[in-house]
Amino acid sequence: xxxxxxxxxxxxxxxxxxxxxxxxxxxxxxxxxxxxxxxxxxxxxxxxxxxxxxxxxxxxxxxxxxxxxxxxxxxxxxxxxxxxxxxxxxxxxxxxxxxxxxxxxxxxxxxxxxxxxxxxxxxxxxxxxxxxxxxxxxxxxxxxxxxxxxxxxxxxxxxxxxxxxxxxxxxxxxxxxxxxxxxxxxxxxxxxxxxxxxxxxxxxxxxxxxxxxxxxxxxxxxxxxxxxxxxxxxxxxxxxxxxxxxxxxxxxxxxxxxxxxxxxxxxxxxxxxxxxxxxxxxxxxxxxxxxxxxxxxxxxxxxxxxxxxxxxxxxxxxxxxxxxxxxxxxxxxxxxxxxxxxxxxxxxxxxxxxxxxxxxxxxxxxxxxxxxxxxxxxxxxxxxxxxxxxxxxxxxxxxxxxxxxxxxxxxxxxxxxxxxxxxxxxxxxxxxxxxxx
Amino acid sequence: xxxxxxxxxxxxxxxxxxxxxxxxxxxxxxxxxxxxxxxxxxxxxxxxxxxxxxxxxxxxxxxxxxxxxxxxxxxxxxxxxxxxxxxxxxxxxxxxxxxxxxxxxxxxxxxxxxxxxxxxxxxxxxxxxxxxxxxxxxxxxxxxxxxxxxxxxxxxxxxxxxxxxxxxxxxxxxxxxxxxxxxxxxxxxxxxxxxxxxxxxxxxxxxxxxxxxxxxxxxxxxxxxxxxxxxxxxxxxxxxxxxxxxxxxxxxxxxxxxxxxxxxxxxxxxxxxxxxxxxxxxxxxxxxxxxxxxxxxxxxxxxxxxxxxxxxxxxxxxxxxxxxxxxxxxxxxxxxxxxxxxxxxxxxxxxxxxxxxxxxxxxxxxxxxxxxxxxxxxxxxxxxxxxxxxxxxxxxxxxxxxxxxxxxxxxxxxxxxxxxxxxxxxxxxxxxxxxxxx
Numbered sequence: 001x002x003x004x005x006x007x008x009x010x011x012x013x014x015x016x017x018x019x020x021x022x023x024x025x026x027x028x029x030x031x032x033x034x035x036x037x038x039x040x041x042x043x044x045x046x047x048x049x050x051x052x053x054x055x056x057x058x059x060x061x062x063x064x065x066x067x068x069x070x071x072x073x074x075x076x077x078x079x080x081x082x083x084x085x086x087x088x089x090x091x092x093x094x095x096x097x098x099x100x101x102x103x104x105x106x107x108x109x110x111x112x113x114x115x116x117x118x119x120x121x122x123x124x125x126x127x128x129x130x131x132x133x134x135x136x137x138x139x140x141x142x143x144x145x146x147x148x149x150x151x152x153x154x155x156x157x158x159x160x161x162x163x164x165x166x167x168x169x170x171x172x173x174x175x176x177x178x179x180x181x182x183x184x185x186x187x188x189x190x191x192x193x194x195x196x197x198x199x200x201x202x203x204x205x206x207x208x209x210x211x212x213x214x215x216x217x218x219x220x221x222x223x224x225x226x227x228x229x230x231x232x233x234x235x236x237x238x239x240x241x242x243x244x245x246x247x248x249x250x251x252x253x254x255x256x257x258x259x260x261x262x263x264x265x266x267x268x269x270x271x272x273x274x275x276x277x278x279x280x281x282x283x284x285x286x287x288x289x290x291x292x293x294x295x296x297x298x299x300x301x302x303x304x305x306x307x308x309x310x311x312x313x314x315x316x317x318x319x320x321x322x323x324x325x326x327x328x329x330x331x332x333x334x335x336x337x338x339x340x341x342x343x344x345x346x347x348x349x350x351x352x353x354x355x356x357x358x359x360x361x362x363x364x365x366x367x368x369x370x371x372x373x374x375x376x377x378x379x380x381x382x383x384x385x386x387x388x389x390x391x392x393x394x395x396x397x398x399x400x401x402x403x404x405x406x407x408x409x410x411x412x413x414x415x416x417x418x419x420x421x422x423x424x425x426x427x428x429x430x431x432x433x434x435x436x437x
Numbered sequence: 438x439x440x441x442x443x444x445x446x447x448x449x450x451x452x453x454x455x456x457x458x459x460x461x462x463x464x465x466x467x468x469x470x471x472x473x474x475x476x477x478x479x480x481x482x483x484x485x486x487x488x489x490x491x492x493x494x495x496x497x498x499x500x501x502x503x504x505x506x507x508x509x510x511x512x513x514x515x516x517x518x519x520x521x522x523x524x525x526x527x528x529x530x531x532x533x534x535x536x537x538x539x540x541x542x543x544x545x546x547x548x549x550x551x552x553x554x555x556x557x558x559x560x561x562x563x564x565x566x567x568x569x570x571x572x573x574x575x576x577x578x579x580x581x582x583x584x585x586x587x588x589x590x591x592x593x594x595x596x597x598x599x600x601x602x603x604x605x606x607x608x609x610x611x612x613x614x615x616x617x618x619x620x621x622x623x624x625x626x627x628x629x630x631x632x633x634x635x636x637x638x639x640x641x642x643x644x645x646x647x648x649x650x651x652x653x654x655x656x657x658x659x660x661x662x663x664x665x666x667x668x669x670x671x672x673x674x675x676x677x678x679x680x681x682x683x684x685x686x687x688x689x690x691x692x693x694x695x696x697x698x699x700x701x702x703x704x705x706x707x708x709x710x711x712x713x714x715x716x717x718x719x720x721x722x723x724x725x726x727x728x729x730x731x732x733x734x735x736x737x738x739x740x741x742x743x744x745x746x747x748x749x750x751x752x753x754x755x756x757x758x759x760x761x762x763x764x765x766x767x768x769x770x771x772x773x774x775x776x777x778x779x780x781x782x783x784x785x786x787x788x789x790x791x792x793x794x795x796x797x798x799x800x801x802x803x804x805x806x807x808x809x810x811x812x813x814x815x816x817x818x819x820x821x822x823x824x825x826x827x828x829x830x831x832x833x834x835x836x837x838x839x840x841x842x843x844x845x846x847x848x849x850x851x852x853x854x855x856x857x858x859x860x861x862x863x864x865x866x867x868x869x870x871x872x873x874x875x
Contacts, residue, residue: 022811024808067730122767123738123739130746130765133765272528273528282521284577288588356480356813
C-alpha cells in the first residue's frame with residue numbers, strides 16, 4: 001500500500017495517486033466552503049450554485065456541456081457537505097485534458113441563466129418530493145434534522161423547498177464571487193495520469209481562477225437532550241419501522257474518535273459480530289440489519305443506533321436497544337475481548353478503505369478538508385492499536401448513555417402514539433408528518 | 438461421479454491476457470469444481486467468491502425464496518463448526534463477508550488481507566458439504582428474511598412495482614416469482630425443505646471459485662485441491678424450466694401506493710445473456726437513458742421537466758428477460774405522458790438510424806462505466822463470476838467490449854424494432870393512494 005503526499009502549488013493543495021491499470025482518471029476539485037456558508041433562510045445556496053455552474057457557461061450552453069461530457073466518456077457530479085463543495089469527475093484517460101479544461105470553464109465562467117435557475121429549482125423540488133417514497137433515505141434525513149436541533153447540521157446541504165424559494169440570482173452571483181476562487185483550493189487526481197501531465201494540468205487550471213480570501217466559519221455544536229424524546233415521523237401504511245436512537249457525539253477532530261470508533265464497532269459497527277447485530281438480527285430475527293455509528297463532523301456530531309423491525313417488534317427492539325446502551329460500558333455489556341476483536345478488525349480491514357486509487361484520493365481529500373493532519377491515514381492503524389479496552393470503555397461511558405436520547409421513528413404514527421411514551425419512559429412524544437421538510 | 442479414492446487433480450482449461458501483466462486463468466478439479474484465478478498484487482488483499490449454479494429459477498411454487506433463505510442459512514452451523522464461527526474467523530482477520538442470490542445463481546464472497554488465504558478453502562469446502570440446520574435456526578432466519586422482504590418490497594414502492602412487473606410479464610417461467618419469495622412461502626419453509634435443496638444443488642460440479650488479488654496461483658490451487666478434492670461430485674438435476682411463451686398482447690397493472698406522485702415501470706420481453714443482440718440492446722439503452730444528453734433524460738427530465746427520476750436497463754439473465762424503463766413523475770404529472778414519450782423514442786429509433794456521433798458517444802460511456810466498475814478485487818471477481826456462471830465464459834468480461842464497439846446503427850435499430858414493441862410489453866403504473874382509501 002503506497003501513501004501519497006500533498007504538494008502546495010501556489011494557492012492550490014494538490015495530490016496525485018498514480019496507477020496505470022485502467023484507462024480512467026478520477027479527479028476532484030474542492031472548495032473549502034460548504035453549506036455552513038449558506039445564509040440563514042437560504043439553506044442550499046452553496047449546493048445550488050455549484051450545481052447551476054454545470055448548467056452552462058459564457059461559451060457553452062448546458063446541452064453542449066452535457067453532450068461533450070457524455071461524448072468524452074466523462075461524468076461530473078457535485079458533492080456539497082457542510083465544510084466543502086467538491087466537483088468530482090471521472091473520464092476516459094485519453095480525454096482528461098479536455099474535460100478538465102471544460103470543468104475549469106464551468107467553475108470560472110458559469111452563465112447562471114434565469115432559465116436554468118428556474119429549471120434547477122424545479123428539479124431540486126422534484127428531488128425532495130422523490131425522497132418521500134424512500135424510507136431509508138427519509139429516515140436518515142429526518143434523523144439529522146431532529147438530532148441536530150437548531151445547529152446548521154440539521155439541514156440537508158441541498159436545502160428545502162422553502163429555503164430554495166428564497167434564493168435569488170443576486171445571491172448566487174455574490175456567493176460565487178465570495179467563495180469560488182483559488183484560495184485554499186484543493187485538487188486531486190487518480191488513475192492513469194503521469195506526474196508531469198498532472199502538474200501541468202494543475203498549474204493551468206489554477207491560473208484561471210481569481211484570487212480571493214477565505215474566513216473559516218466555525219459553529220460548535222452544543223446539543224441538549226432532556227430525557228428520552230420521541231419523534232414519530234408519520235407515514236401511512238408502514239409494516240416496518242425505521243428507527244434511530246441518537247445522542248450528542250464528538251467532533252471528528254477529537255482524539256476521542258479513536259477509542260469511540262473501537263467501542264462503536266464492537267457495539268454496533270459493520271461487523272456481523274457486533275453486539276447490536278447479534279442481539280437484534282441473529283438471536284431474535286427482528287430485522288435484516290442493526291447498525292450504529294459515530295457521526296463525527298468537524299464541529300461536533302452524534303452517535304446513533306439504527307435498525308428496522310416490523311411494527312409488532314418495534315417497541316421491544318427500542319427497549320432492548322436502550323438496555324444494551326445502558327449496559328454497553330460495563331464488562332457484561334461489551335467485554336474487553338470484544339473490544340480487542342473490534343480493534344483488530346479495524347486495523348486489519350483498513351486496506352479496504354484505500355484499495356483503489358480513487359478511494360485513496362477520496363480519503364486524502366476528506367481528511368485534508370476536515371482539518372486532520374496530512375499523515376492521518378498513515379498513522380491511523382497505529383493510533384487505533386494504542387487504544388486499550390479500558391480507554392475505549394471510559395470514553396464511551398463519558399460521552400454516551402441511555403437516558404438522554406432522541407428516538408426518531410419513521411412509522412405510521414397511529415400504531416404508536418398512544419403507547420410509546422409509557423413503554424419507553426419518554427419525556428416527550430411528538431408526531432410530525434413525513435412530508436414536512 | 439468422481440471416485441473419492443482417486444487423487445484429485447487440477448487441470449488448466451484456458452487463460453486470457455489483458456492489461457499490463459494481468460492474466461486470468463481457469464482450472465478444473467477432477468470432481469468438476471471450477472476455479473478462476475486473476476493475480477493482482479497491487480494491494481495486499483484478495484477476493485474469494487464461490488458461485489453456485491442455483492437461483493430462484495430452480496425453485497417451484499410453494500418454496501419460492503428457498504435459494505435465498507438457504508443463502509442465509511449457509512452462515513450458520515456445520516458438522517465441524519458451530520454457529521457464528523465462520524463470521525468470527527473471517528472478521529478476526531479483518532475480512533468482509535457477504536452473499537447474494539439472484540434468478541440464475543447464488544454467490545458467497547469474502548475479501549480478506551492476503552495473509553489470511555489459507556484459512557478460507559477449508560471453511561468454504563466445509564460449508565459446501567457439511568451444513569447442519571436446526572428448526573430454531575431456520576425459524577429465526579425465516580423471520581430475518583420476512584423482514585428483508587418488508588424492507589425491499591412491502592415498504593418500497595419500487596420493490597412492489599418490480600414484483601408486480603415480473604409476475605405479470607412471466608406466466609410460466611420461474612422469473613415470475615421474486616427471488617426473495619412470496620411471504621406465505623417464506624413463512625412456511627421447513628428445515629427439511631432447506632436441507633433437501635442444499636443436498637441437491639451444493640456440490641463441487643455446480644460451483645465456480647473466483648479468486649482475484651494478491652495470491653499465488655500454484656499455491657492457491659494446491660490448497661483448494663486439498664480442501665475440496667475429496668468432495669464427490671453430485672448429480673445435479675437437469676433443469677426442467679418451462680419456456681415462457683411469446684407474449685401476444687400488451688399487459689397492464691395499476692397499483693395504488695403510498696407515494697407522492699405517479700410512477701411508471703415498463704418491461705419489454707427481450708433476450709438472454711448469450712444472445713448476440715445483447716450488445717446492440719446495451720447501446721440502445723445508453724442512447725436512450727445513459728448520461729444527461731441522452732434522449733429520454735432530455736425529454737423527461739432536463740428539458741421536458743415531467744420526471745424526477747429515470748432509468749433504462751436490461752440485466753442479462755440465462756433465459757430471456759426484460760428490457761426495463763422506469764420513471765418517477767413530478768408532482769401532478771401523469772405516468773401516461775412518460776409512457777408515450779418512451780414509446781415515441783423507441784419508435785423513432787426503429788424508423789431513423791442513430792447517427793454516428795450519438796453511437797460513438799454511447800460506446801464511450803459504456804467503456805467508461807465498464808472501467809469504473811472493474812476496480813476493486815471484489816468487483817473484478819464478481820464480473821468474472823457472473824460471466825462464467827450466466828454467460829458460460831469468464832473471458833467475455835474482456836472480449837465483450839470489442840463486440841460493443843462493433844455495434845452498428847442498423848444493429849441498434851433492428852434490435853429495438855424486434856423487442857420494444859407494444860405487444861411485447863408489460864406496463865405497471867402506480868398512483869398515489871386516494872386520501873379516503875388510506
